[in-house]
Amino acid sequence: MTDQTSVALIPREILLGNPVKTNPQISPDGKRMAYLAPVNNVLNVWVGTIGNEDYQPVTKDEGRGVRFYLWAKDNQHILYIQDIGGNENWRLYATNLATQETRDLTPFEDVQAQIIDIDKHFPDELLIGLNKEDPKVHDIYHLTLSTGELSLVAKNPGNIAGWIADTHLKVRAAITATPDGGRELLVRDDEQADWQTLITWGPDDALTSGPLGFTQDGLSLYVEDARNANASRLVKLNIATGEITIIAEDPQYDVGDVMLHPDTREVQAVAFNKDRVEWTILDETIRIDFDTIQDIHQGDFRIINRDNADSTWVVAFTVDNGPVPFYAYDRKSRSATFLFDNQPDLSKFTLATMEPISFTSRDGLTVHGYLTLPPDRGRSNLPMILNVHGGPWGRNGWGYDPEAQWLANRGYACLQVNFRGSTGYGKDFLNAGNKEWGRNMHNDLVDAVHWAIDQGIADPHKVAIYGGSYGGYAALVGATFTPDLFCCAVDIVGPSNLVTLIKTIPPYWSTFLATFHNRVGNPDTEEEFLRSRSPLFKVDQIKIPMLIAQGANDPRVKQAESEQIVSAMKNKGVDYEYLLFPDEGHGFARPENRLKFYAVAEKFLARHLGGRFEEDNHHEPL
Secondary structure, three states, rough: OOOOOOOOOOOOOHHHOOOOOEEEOOOOOOOOOEEEEEEOEEEEEEEEEEEOOOOOOOOOOOOOOOOOEEEEEOOOOOEEEEEOOOOOOOOOEEOOOOOEEEEEEEOOOOOEEEEEEEEEOOEEEEEEEEEEOOOOOOOEEEEEEEOOOEEEEOOOOOOEEEEEEOOOOOOOEEEEEEEOHHHEEEOOOOOOOOOOEEEEEEEHHHOOOEEEEOOOOOOOOEEOOOOOOOEEEEEEEEEEOOOEEEOOOOOOOEEEEEEOOOOOOEEEEEEOOOOOOEEEEEEEEHHHHHHHHHHHOOOOEEEEEEEOOOOOEEEEEEEEOOEEEEEEEEOOOOEEEEEEEOOOHHHHHOOOOOOEEEEEEOOEEEEEEEEEOOOOOOOOOEEEEEEEEEOOOOOOOOOOOOOHHHHHHOOOOOEEEEEOOOOOOOOOHOOOOOOOOOOHHHHHHHHHHHHHHHHOOOOEEEEEEEEHHHHHHHHHHHHHHHOOOOOOOEEEEOOOOOOHHOOOOOOOOHHHHHHHHOOOOOOOHHHHHHHHOOOOHHHOOOOOOOOEEEEEEOOOOOOOHHHHHHHHHHHOOOOOOEEEEEEOEOOOOHHHHHHEEEHHHHHHHHHHHHOOOOOOOOOOOO
């Protein structure tokens, strides 16, 4: 162990292992609560009576753990999805709370189930998508929960990327993919009527536009629409007349979360994710609720779910330097009952704060991000990790970030950058990333490092680049395209060859392929261009140590993406470590695998940047 400081070393298990409890969901009738918690170190759903201590696990997952679940609207079942080894062929399961029996509702091999809609007015029904007839697209099925009966209600002609049901659980809207990377919004009067095109979004508008749902009367649609604006706006679109009413907008930031009244379907509040989340209240009847909730706890809050009567809301708060607390908020009494913290042991330690930052790129764009500094090391000449987000069509946000806290606790500054191509900042910023993988998207990261050096924050000789998925690609680009800037690189499930990445996407991404061609490149017509942006073909430029981690079952970034660059590095004599997890996919869901990776990663970083690490007493040496 190196660099003893006054701040205690936080165990990896607390920072990066399973939560103690998380994701509480109130039952539709408001009488019971469910949450996720480990059973023998595997996350499962627990259910109990509100106000009692009778919570018991109801699911019996012994592998990857339950991560996505919800109450069925009949109050009698818990629904959850699970895949095998990270292959993302999700199956839908229902656990009967009375009998503890769990049924596989979609027992089909190599098929991915999606929950399309569930509605409290139809407690024994839901709509699901299955790609069992054609692996490239999902058809829509009506599922009767009590019997498990499936019936086809909407056949995908091959170009539909998403479906929307009305308040009667009838599929009446669809999003289609166009060959140029755009989207079309289709509607129909009923499930027997022909589809009509309501909106066409070109490729520049498509990623920040799309339908959210029908109004209660089924005559209009709520839509996020980036046409004739830089940032996507929330609008109400009259289906018959085409009239558009703007509900909420911001000149720079795209619409974020939208809160609809569960019965009237009127918009109650809209969030814009700026440096932090800011809510715009549109329904004055909830203003006092929002004001009361804001006073419950510091940080930014979100409403996780509501009971059928809309009398109890489950609320989560995110702060940058502590665990996530959950509360049950009673709207009638305007009082909140504390439920639990997701990781209460975090409160025993000194955590870092996350500060929003911005800088100007070399070509004049304003780029935003977040900086997390070790709490006891000042802010000058620090070893720094550039932690690059995945997507790339996503973004970092403010709040508790386990990796940022882990790195700061080990003695590093953690810089997270929403480079061009990130979402949330309007379409001009998003589209500035088109065909810029390995060039201007990377230049933004390089400019961020120089900003941190110029500010005196980062030691120019001790900067590492780290990330997963697109962030893993960025780490490989950092090592090959700008090899003198970084002292080491960590790539988690990152593609090394853009040609093979795009040619081997999962079949059910077929309706997204034109978007890849438009925003990254087309391997059939631009192979040389894509090769020029691929780290695999610049391995001879690597002069820094590399750590690469991969899931063997990853359907998005195949194992070959890591294997081919590992083989090339081996042939070139590059200093590297390679971790392959045979039971993982695009990321590491099993806590034992996750903790094994972080144990290796922090030793790797300590070796090359000089930070601290926790001795690994739980895993065999690699």
